Amino acid sequence: MEASKPAPFQFVSRGPISRALEREGTLAFWLLAPTLLILTVFIAYPFVLGVWLSLSNSTVGEPGHFIGLANFYKIFADSIFRTAAYNTFVYTAITTVFKLALGLWLALLLNRHFRGKSWVRAFILLPFIIPTVLSTLAWKWMFDPTFSVFNWLFWKLHIINSRINWLGDPDLAMGSIMIVNVWRGVPFYAISLLAGLQTINPDLHEAAAIDGANRFQRFWYVTWPLLLPVTMVVVLFSVIQTFADFQLVYVLTGGGPANATHLFATYAYQIGIGTGLLSEGAAISLAMFPALLLVVVFQLWYIRKVENR
């Protein structure tokens, strides 16, 4: 730092605003104000309003009055709600496991050098980039009972004799939405885990190899522990998103057949907006929150535990 270098900011007038902003606290306040404003008005306030709604009996066009926990009693007695809750947990759990496993595998594959690597890396993110409803529409067409390309394929390969009812059989329908969700999520996992892999020093692998570890042991004892922090963060984000998923099910099955694939979000939409029972819909949405909180708290605890190992 040469004293002779002209100070580039000499033109600043040290007015009262500038002086005030010198204090870290003040500057921080103003920098955070817009964010806090938006988040308060459009998240905190609606959340409170949602709680109030769920404790009232308003329906579309008729603001209701306070009725306590009646809505919650009603939805817990509703077998469709219980199905939706069960579905959401199962859907989240199974897809996360698959996304992690397949994403990790893909990340390991991409961690090598090969020609066209950057092209491949760019293309495989497409399922994650493209708006979900649009790609889900393509899947819906691929699963269509009368015109499915998968049925054709399996039929040609003589694996099946009659049609697979991808979206019409309740269990298969759950399977179908999971397939699409995994398809969509694997690239995200893969790219994130790849980044994690690339921070692992290759010397560690060499050292382990010299010590006699085989490929699998190298992975399990060297790679995996170092990857765990990144993995947990990815899983955390993904779990939140999957738990609250709406678009995929809405487009693919609408919650059917016969309510077999409803999740919290789609059922809340059907009851709240479809049938106009706003307060019941709000209650269903809110029912998501405790479960979500539990899952997140658990994961955060686990992350902390891993980090402190």
Add this chain to the structure above:
Amino acid sequence: MARFTRRKFLKASGAGLAGILASHQAPVFAQQSTVHWIKWNDFVPASDELLRKTMLPEAMKALGIKINLETVNGNDLQPRVTSAIQSGSGPDVFMLFNNHPHIYSASSVDVSDVAEAVAKAQGGYYNVAKANTMDGKKVLSVPWAVIGAMIAYRKSWFEEVGFSEFPETWEQYHDAGKKLKAKGRPLGQTLGHTFGDAPTFSYPYLWSWGGKEVDEKGKVVLDSKETLESMKFMQSFWKDAFDEGGLAWDDTNNNRAFLSGTIAATLNGASIYIESLRKPDQYKTEKGAPMKDDIRHSPLPRGPKGQFGFHLFQSHMVMRYSKNQKAAKEFLGWIHTPANYEKWFVSQKGYSTPPTAQWEKHKMWDEDPVMAPFKIAGRLGLSPGYAGPPNRKSAEVLTKYIITDMYAKGVQGMAPQEAVKWAAGEVSQIYSGS
């Protein structure tokens, strides 16, 4: 101190800015009134075209009102209504199905003046029209049309399995269906959450066995011997005779399946036949003949307690949030004058049946004998909530697809008693609520 007022100012001006910007969205010019009319995408596209190209411009000339017509997928009408009422703005005239007007009664404008004029001039409304649009205090919406639901079937295929006439009872239909499915030509029916073809099957099916949701006094009687019988029959019927993909079908799947020759019969409006008329070269039977010649219609078969039907009913509601209520009512009155309504009715080719009795004598019904069964769709037909009065609760049961789901659960393997009990429980919950 200054900090606080600045923050408040920011908040206020932020909201104010949003308000100013929002008000700039709405055009302030009001020289010519505009009425935003939303209806479903007609399954007979020619009618929507007629509206757009001919009738609405005529309305503009006659009334000085510009009609802004929007068509949406039928299943989306209900969420749209909720959104519109919630956001306090939206279409002025909303098409509604069946007994839905009861759900939105608080947001509707009383249209007795329009409805009474039409009823007087055209021979009175059918009962089903009155039940769905009047709650005793006001007229919630103006009846528009009844969409007859009949079974469309392939005459030649039924003849091949020994039925020169369409089966009259469920047992006969079961028999025919079993033979047809064995030949790779099953019956098709949706048991999914779709507003048209699912309830129009499940409700009359239930009624034909003697089952009902409530009795005349409003007591929930769904869990009964009759319902159980109907369920048991349905379970074997489905497996033996139906295309099992129907669980996931919406209102369009059976049309496509029928027209591509994969099912032998399905309950539908007349749109399958009308579509085959529209493109006779595209829709051919496996023998190469135009399919339109092989299609016939029949009402649903009879059950032990009679023959029933549930036909989709449509009406138009003027919304309370609308700023163009007077123009909206004027428009509705205009379009229901016999001269105008007739044009629309003829373009439907019998797909819709008008809600008043005088149209039964119209000569259009004589043109195509294949369409003859649809003529009296308005006269037959009961409403969900039978045998109680149609009201908000029966509307809720309908929009939650409880009856359809009951059968769907049964055919998927749930024990019949369980499925019936489940449905009865759900219905009781709705009827006992406030």
Add this chain to the structure above:
Amino acid sequence: MMIEGARWRKWLWFYLPLGAFIVALLFPFYWMVVTTVRPDGELYRPWNHPLYSPFWTSHPTFEHVKELLLETLFNTWMLNTMFIALAATLISLACGVIAGYALARLTFRWAGLLGTAIFVTYLVPQTLLFIPLAEIIRDYRIGDTPWALILTYPTFLIPFCTWLMMGYFKTIPKELEECARIDGAARWQAMVYIIFPIAVPGILSAGIFAFTLSWNEFIYALVFLSSPEQKTVPVGVTSELIRGDVFFWGSLMAGALIGSIPVAIVYSFFVEHYVAGVTGSVKG
């Protein structure tokens, strides 16, 4: 991980799985393209029809694309979505960058608490809020306008931008600001003139990510907008292209395909930044 040994091993353990992944991940897009150009007569052949040829068509046609662009409001939806995405991204970036700076570089009493608060908002997904938010949107009278989305999208974009920028800012040495301040700059000037230009790659990453997330949003757009002219591409394609009995799969796929293009283009120009964004958010 090196795969030692014979060439066939390389094929088995590497090329085959990689190839399988690529096919599985990209096939639906190929399907979209083929369906878009397939004429109607071929489209509606059942899968066990002898002439069913899924993977190509011998009579490609542009009629679906034409129908989409000329007879529907698709172009309007594209413009709407573009406008909303850009506006929401700008707002979110503006807020997120400065918030990220504050949380990463400034020390003040509430730093930890506010950081956690912003994280907690991520726990409140859109599908939880959409019903009460609809009322609020109505009260502010911005229902059925783009502003309903432009003001609500930042709720899930800002937290993300903030974390990303936080992670980014943390990697910039503190000496730079101190130098500038010694040279006479005010604290805010050091932030704006020194730090922000260095953080441009991070800002770009955050912006790209925010842009793609805006295009992907669905439930708010579905519930807050009703007029066809106001709709965004995802909502428009799913609601307006299903007319009556006919599902118009050709136009649907055309809409899905063309609707994906802007995002794909933006993404392709900035792949590196996008990937950095994804990984940065995860590491941060």
